[in-house]
Amino acid sequence: MAEQERMCEAILFATAEPITIREMEARMPHGCDAAEAVQHLRRRYEGRGVQLVKVGDAWAMRTAPDLGYLMQKETVETRKLSRAAIETLAIIAYHQPVTRAEIEEIRGVSVSRGTVDQLLEMEWIRFGRRKMTPGRPVTFVVTQDFLDHFGLESARDLPGLKELRAAGLLENRAPPGDLPTGSEAEDEDEPDPKGQDELFKD
């Protein structure tokens, strides 16, 4: 019977479709009892990673249902952040806490919801406290994850315009007085809590 069990095991493993006892016996040497061999085999596979299951009149080997999650393969794809997202992120990092309206003023274009959502989802930005201005708009600030990713101790470690220029990232002189206030009138009563403004003094 051990040998017949081996035979059934091999047939069940290799067959492309569930197979009946009769079909198994047709392939096995004369006088074999596939039905009994399959019962032995079924017990043998109880509790294992693979199980012998009955499909209608036929039998098949299947992976244990509780291990189905192993049959998933996760492929991770790394993509570069879009220019809009990078610019939005940069503005938040340099000007935090900053409102959507302020971001739009600096970028000169409206900020799509998708861009902000993406940055929120990546956990590189989060909501800061609301501005004490009419409409009490929400603000955005960068997160610890952001600092970790870019290897920064704090957002204050971001290089200022002067350093950017020294590094050759700025070709032209910044116009005098064009400090990164990004702020509209609504902003004036709120002193910048991070005091990042001085970073941009030329």
Added chain:
Amino acid sequence: MAEQERMCEAILFATAEPITIREMEARMPHGCDAAEAVQHLRRRYEGRGVQLVKVGDAWAMRTAPDLGYLMQKETVETRKLSRAAIETLAIIAYHQPVTRAEIEEIRGVSVSRGTVDQLLEMEWIRFGRRKMTPGRPVTFVVTQDFLDHFGLESARDLPGLKELRAAGLLENRAPPGDLPTGSEAEDEDEPDPKGQDELFKD
């Protein structure tokens, strides 16, 4: 470990292609030791109708070879290989990495493009890295599919490899003077095989 064994069993059963320890672990929960689980599993399947075999760096479940006769119905008729293709395949397996010029030197005739294409198409051979000789010719090596097909754990397990090496028959000996190789007429783009032998020392 019993649970990890179950997981590996399910994964190995589910995939027709050989799978590496690393790929298994990528699918298993963090911290699993697939290598150890596979060793347990291999012992568990010893002498059974289905076996766990090593194919290169990967592992696969295969039916026991002695039960092949039960499976005649599953046999997929593979294209019959020509004598030239079989010899070329053997030369690649035993001499890899080997250039086309070297194959021609051994066979004494030029290797037709069709022969190499057929072997490439069957995915039994693939391009290896280029030889650091004039012309930087491409080399051929055998694939995991090749090992899988012939039930080899690695190319080192090729039948008679040790004896052939001991007899010096795997050396690429430079011909003294100019011996006709049969390849010189048609393959002007290939570098002269002379003087390449120093690259073949193992």
Added chain:
Amino acid sequence: MGASMVDDSFEGPERVERVADRMAAEALIVDVDGFEGPLDLLLTLGRTQKVDLRQISVLQLAQQYLAFVEKAKQLRIELAADYLVMAAWLAFLKSRLLLPPDPAEEGPSGEELAAHLAFQLERLQAMREAAAQLMGRDRLGRDFFARGIPEDITRVRKVIYTATLLDLMQGYARLRTRDEFRPYAMDRDALFTMEQALDRMRGLIGFAGTWTDISSYLPDAFTRDPARRRSATASTFAASLELVKEGRVEIRQAEHFAPVELRRKE
């Protein structure tokens, strides 16, 4: 193995072309197309010596091969070029093996050449045996089998977005300097292109029966602003030269810096 394997072929200079060789060669002739090149033929001929390849007489083999080629010639069977190359080489090898070595002669000795040929034959034979062993192994899909119902693996794709500090700083720098800095670009509005000039000239040239200063062909909008005037003058001059090339106008200039004039060619 080198020299020893040719020792037995040094029995004497007389041709050892035996009847059996000739008959064997004739049998082979019938199957010329069945050989995978000269080495394969040599290997087949070598088998008639009924010795281990290591003891093969290369001299005898050379003679067998040459007899084969000779026979093919008599029967007017065309042999591929590489068979003839091999024949020429074996004839050379034969003479080297039969003549006493000339110490003044450069290059490998007959024994060395013979040893290499024997090595090639042995290696080819070994590869054939290895191929046969390989093909005789238990094989996937014939003797052992893979899983018949491979289960699909669902692929879960996960995208990770990333950026570098440099991206961030460049992005910010781009924003902060946007107003005063823009990438270099040609100011097209101050430009009168050669194509434009050519179009204009083609339309006007029909009326230029007399010598006319080309500056009179400049469009009005391009005559006041110096930058625009320069551009229009250059393109109009270039267009004039093009028309000269086409044989439609003649062009002249009395002296340096004098006005350039043109008229329609009759």
